[in-house]
Amino acid sequence: MVNHVERAYRAWPILVSRAEEDSAAITYGDLAAQIGIHHRAIRYVLSVVQDYCMQEGLPPLTILAVNAETGNPGHGFIAWDMDDLERGRAEVSAFRWADFENPFVFAADGTTEGDLVRELVKRPATAKDVYARIRVRGMLQVVFRKALLRVYQGRCAICGLSFEDALEAAHLIPWNEASPQERMDPANGILLCATHHKLLDAGQITITRSGRIEYCDPDGTNGPYSASDKSISLNLHRKRAFLPAASNHRPSEEALAHHHRVHKWGDLA
Numbered sequence: 088m089v090n091h092v093e094r095a096y097r098a099w100p101i102l103v104s105r106a107e108e109d110s111a112a113i114t115y116g117d118l119a120a121q122i123g124i125h126h127r128a129i130r131y132v133l134s135v136v137q138d139y140c141m142q143e144g145l146p147p148l149t150i151l152a153v154n155a156e157t158g159n160p161g162h163g164f165i166a167w168d169m170d171d172l173e174r175g176r177a178e179v180s181a182f183r184w185a186d187f188e189n190p191f192v193f194a195a196d197g198t199t200e201g202d203l204v205r206e207l208v209k210r211p212a213t214a215k216d217v218y219a220r221i222r223v224r225g226m227l228q229v230v231f232r233k234a235l236l237r238v239y240q241g242r243c244a245i246c247g248l249s250f251e252d253a254l255e256a257a258h259l260i261p262w263n264e265a266s267p268q269e270r271m272d273p274a275n276g277i278l279l280c281a282t283h284h285k286l287l288d289a290g291q292i293t294i295t296r297s298g299r300i301e302y303c304d305p306d307g308t309n310g311p312y313s314a315s316d317k318s319i320s321l322n323l324h325r326k327r328a329f330l331p332a333a334s335n336h337r338p339s340e341e342a343l344a345h346h347h348r349v350h351k352w353g354d355l356a
């Protein structure tokens with residue numbers, strides 16, 4: 088199977104060196120030739136780099152790869168407004184890429200993102216080893232989220248919403264306080280839609296040790312609540328959360344206790 092991430096690992100330094108040369112463009116054909124692949128395959132590689140930059144809020148590095156005829160990026164380029172490419176190139180040129188590690192370094196030996204996701208799902212107790220192999224925060228989050236998507240079967244643990252683009256990997260013990268093991272361990276995570284992720288982080292909703300949803304205002308006294316508000320908050324109070332089947336994939340007691348303590352929920356059995 089073709090490993091686009093391993094190719095992205097090779098494309099990254101080429102694009103970065105162009106960025107450092109005042110954002111000099113490189114044609115799709117030249118970039119493909121430099122990493123030794125067919126020119127038609129370059130778009131898959133660029134989409135890996137583009138996704139990463141968009142997700143991390145980085146300047147649109149792939150703006151530098153252009154169609155030889157037009158001198159501009161082609162259809163697959165969605166990271167910047169096509170009517171304002173000059174400003175995009177200026178941002179890419181001004182960014183300090185040298186301070187930034189190649190995010191695809193884990194793929195240098197042929198390891199795929201899928202391999203790491205499978206490893207996390209299969210052996211969550213060794214999540215710290217996966218952490219040590221990936222290193223780069225943005226990629227760690229990509230792999231952690233994909234592992235949670237798998238063990239939660241692509242549903243928000245609280246409302247069951249299954250629009251994949253709206254699903255996020257939340258940490259119960261927050262990233263900045265977590266050990267390497269806890270940063271990647273599914274048992275310190277929970278798959279939530281963007282709204283429930285915000286409400287969890289704000290301490291307005293949580294999950295009990297027995298796997299029930301707890302909402303901070305079950306009687307609705309802090310209202311008014313619209314029908315939509317109710318359907319995602321107080322109507323879910325005490326309902327069973329959608330949690331993974333395996334105990335080593337479900338939120339650990341320790342991680343839940345941490346969330347309950349920080350947000351002053353008291354003891355929630």
Ligand SMILES: [Zn+2]
Pocket residue numbers: 243244245246247248279280281282283
């Ligand atoms: Zn939700």
